[in-house]
Amino acid sequence: MSALAPAPPAAALFDAARTEGRGIADTLRTFAVATRLGWQLEANWTDPFLFFIYSVAKPVSSALILVVMLEVIGGPAGRAFRPFVVVGSALWSFVVSGIAGLAWSILEDRERYRVLKYVVISPSDFLTVLIGRGVARLGVGLAGVVITLVVGVVALGVPFDPGVVDWPVLLVVSVMGLASIVGLGLLMAGIVIQTRQESWSYPEAFAGALFLVTGAVFPLALLPAPVQALGLLTPLTWWIAGVREALFPGGPGSVGGEGSLYASVFGHANPGSAEIIGALLASGVVVTLAAVAVFRRSDRRARQAGLYDQTSGS
Amino acid sequence: MAAPLDLIGRSGTGPRQAADWSRRQVILTDLRSVRGRAYPRVIGLMREPSWVLFEILLPFLATSAFVFVYRALDAPQEYVGFVVLGGALTAFWLNVIWMMANQLYWEKSQGNLELYFAAPMHFMSILFGMALGGMVMSSTRAATVLVIAGAVYGVAFSVDQWALLLGVFVLPLGALYGLGMVLASLFLVWGREAWHMGQALTEPVYFVSGLNFPVAHLGFLGALSVAFIPLATGLDAMRQLAFADAAFPAGTPPPGVEVLILAAMTVVSIVAARGMLIAMERRARRDGRLSVRWQ
């Protein structure tokens, strides 16, 4: 604006329509911008080799740990369970990426970049921004899943036949599982908003606890019944079971089996694809709605307590 | 009110004398700096109690998952003990990675780093103070995992040589934290890459260290690990001593030799840390990285 030009009347400057927003268009744009930002931050590598190590070595090492455990104890007989543990381990790296992604975005923006308060006061929906920021980490996590499965097939003797894969089931459970993971990530984000100490390890610790109850690397039937019940209420359990069932139909499952709580409640040993999808949908919806409620509550509490621009650390 | 420091305005004392500290003064300052830097860590634990859940109970559950994997395989009971011991020691490795190696990157972004360098103590004192403060949390976590898991999963320890067991517990800590100091100085220069490197140093190190199984099962790779990774050496020695009755695969040295390896690792890592910190500080001063926030 020229310093010499006379200012227009004040009434002419204010556009009331700006306060209305543009509904879904704004949401989509916010999501796109946040996703791009998340990717730029996540992929800001000066050394691609390090990026490769980070995104590949972590999930592959997790799988190798389990494979060696099987080999050490089970020997050749244990190899039948390799697909079980490799799939579970590969998927778990995706879970960790998703749960940590949203929570770490909060911590980075509050503690490191100090922009969290500016994001919160912007007209963009905070929830949408967070989810967009988390997408990049989910992308890296997905790459880890694929690479681990490929390594499992190529190097670890996991028998994989694309011809028997139930692709529609795989697609459906993947989409629903993704939503559940994002929901759990939102839950974690709501928690770290409240913690005053730098809590970078909390998401992984939370994921580690879920690791026990979701049948990721061993059948749920080994757990006490109350713990199995907890697992059956968790959408991740059904997601992992669904992916296993889709990739290796008829192979060892994590939910059912002899002596499992599932078998005693539902009267048959293992769930079919339809049951898995149904249970995943039901548990996923409940968890996601609960996570959104927790997040909104946490957001309100953070505004009341002025937590968005307080840094902490020790 | 007692007089403040005797540094200014005394007859015969000028700035050049004031800058000339005795060796005793230097050592005392370094020791006090260790205490000073450990202080916020310990205070932080008391004021933010959520760590009890997230740093102790939940990791215990994660360790339990591997216990159940062995149960699914009908593994011998000592393997449950191996996993429990491994799970306990991850606390220290995570402390080294996240509370030391990566800490300087966070300190720089907060503006604390340049204040530390502008102060007269040796920077290793700061890192050591961080380590000590973090050790409180790590030790609590390790002890909790051992006690609870031991009780819940019926782990029976059979120890013949307590002194040696204590040694192979303390020595890896020295070596680990020395390694943490080395990583801290590297991460100071690497900047943002450091965080990703920290991430990359968790599961891969767990694997090659035999966190859930005797590292001898990895053959030559296991032998290399015992030679170069304090976590692997310490864990293997502790397992051999804590479960003296168990059958171990051949391929790793006896605990007595591993103690010597750990002692050498401790000396090497601390000497290397000192050298690297000096070199990295000089480089950071040359490149102006002590106070740049984002790199």
Added chain:
Amino acid sequence: MGFAVPADLTAETLAAPLDGAEMPPLAIEVRGIRRVYAAKPAPVVALDGVDLDVAPGELFGLLGPNGAGKTTLIKILTTLLLPSSGSAQVFGFDVVRDTKKIRRIMNMVAGGEQSGYGILTVREQLWMFTQFYGLTRGEGWRRVDELIEAVGLAEQRVQRVSTLSTGQRQKMNLARGLLNDPWILFLDEPTLGLDVSAARSLRELIVAWQHAVPGRTILLTTHYMAEADELCDRIAIVDRGRILAIGSPAELKKRVQRESIFRIELDKLDGGAPTLAHLPGVVSASEAANIDAADQRQVVVMNLVLEDDGVLGQVVGALAETGSQILGLRKSEPTLEDVFVELVGRGFAESDVDATEGTG
């Protein structure tokens, strides 16, 4: 507020504190310092051959716009940054080789500092730093409590650092800078971001601290001219990595003030401005305003430019002859920005824009 004088300082020591002390002639000696940052797209020359001397006991200011190189010079002197070439010494210690010694006798405080651990209280935060300077546990707490009182943070002593206001935080930072009773204190824009009241309070603290014990040296960087004018014994005006002029505020202003400028308020002036303009020694006289004061009096305000202060006597005499009564008289002095404009050909605000565009 006030800073305690060490109990065993005698009147004689205070009067001549440096008798017998091995005191180097200069607190700061800088020769030909250059600092180049490797930046993209082109290297940035932050300091381009700076020479500077600061005597012990001085409050020396570096005044210049953003991007002038003030912070870079302070970082070199506080041993956080190596110069690309040239040399610098603090009390005879080389900033490259004798870093440990310098760190024992200096401290630094920067404006806008957000350092510290939010989870600690003010007292705890400061105590932690006393340990880095080698105080015992008890000495540390005592020193912290003294300084908290001195800087006016007594009510916030057990408040968490993360809950402090900007002004309170900066007072805490200043207290941290004084913990080791430094021989030389480096202040890098210490009042940055503070409101008028908080800034004034901080300046008063700085002056009080320096005056409490002779020999304390301060190097202050600022882009607030009034602050430099008020606080500093001598000032170096810095722009684009170079020192343009050094001197006391009065000396620097004399460079641009060739005439004496007065603003005079009269009850009346028969004949108006020409009455005074014709007087010998009066360069120009102009009527600035003709206002009704609150008590219904007429006030005539004149701006007079005289060849020198001595002409004022003739002006006053002439006014008496015309029957005018002088209601007020004030001398206008050039500001340090006038000095800067004289030296560089542009103002501070324009320099800030240039610095931003140059680094953007």
